[in-house]
Amino acid sequence: MNNQNKMAPLVFQASGKSMLSRLSLFGTVLILAFLWARPANAASLTLTFSSDASGILLGGSGTSSSAMAFGSVHAYGGVVPGGVTKSVNGTTSWTLSTPIDVRVTKTGLGFSANYTMTAQLQTSGLAYTWKLGAATLTNAFPATVTAAGAYGSKAPYTFSLTIPFSASAGAVSNTLDIIVVAN
16 A cells, blocks of 8 residues: 655646647646736637536636645545545555546637647656546547537546556656647
8 A cells, every 4th residue: 555645737838729738747736727828819729727516626716727735645544635536446556536627718710619638648657547537648649538629618527546556655747738729
């Protein structure tokens, strides 16, 4: 049984009609931050995060800069924040998960009816299983999180991290690139 601590900052950058974001996971806090400056009258996508009604409370919910604090978590025992689910998967692993709401809005993109969102780990996360929604993430290629996301509405996605008991105790670290492209 290993004690794993989690922290995750998420930083976004936007350009034209696509948006790239990075999610780093390590320590005890998940931070969702949006850094974006666009010229007036430019075509753009805006990505915001909100607390899901059944998920962890995000600091700055409804904005482009949010924070999620998991605290110090352990496979057995310890305290799990409200809205976070911890599950032990037999004798092989344990999982932390929480729903978050994502809203993508468009400006100046004409007839674009929806968007595609993909996600990819920057470095190999072979020891762990990383998921956003139903998409299992690797560093080998982008995984499609949604192929036809609806603009303007909150879409719930569950973020989850599965830690095998064979992994060494300590901080878990990685960066997740999220790309949103107008269809």
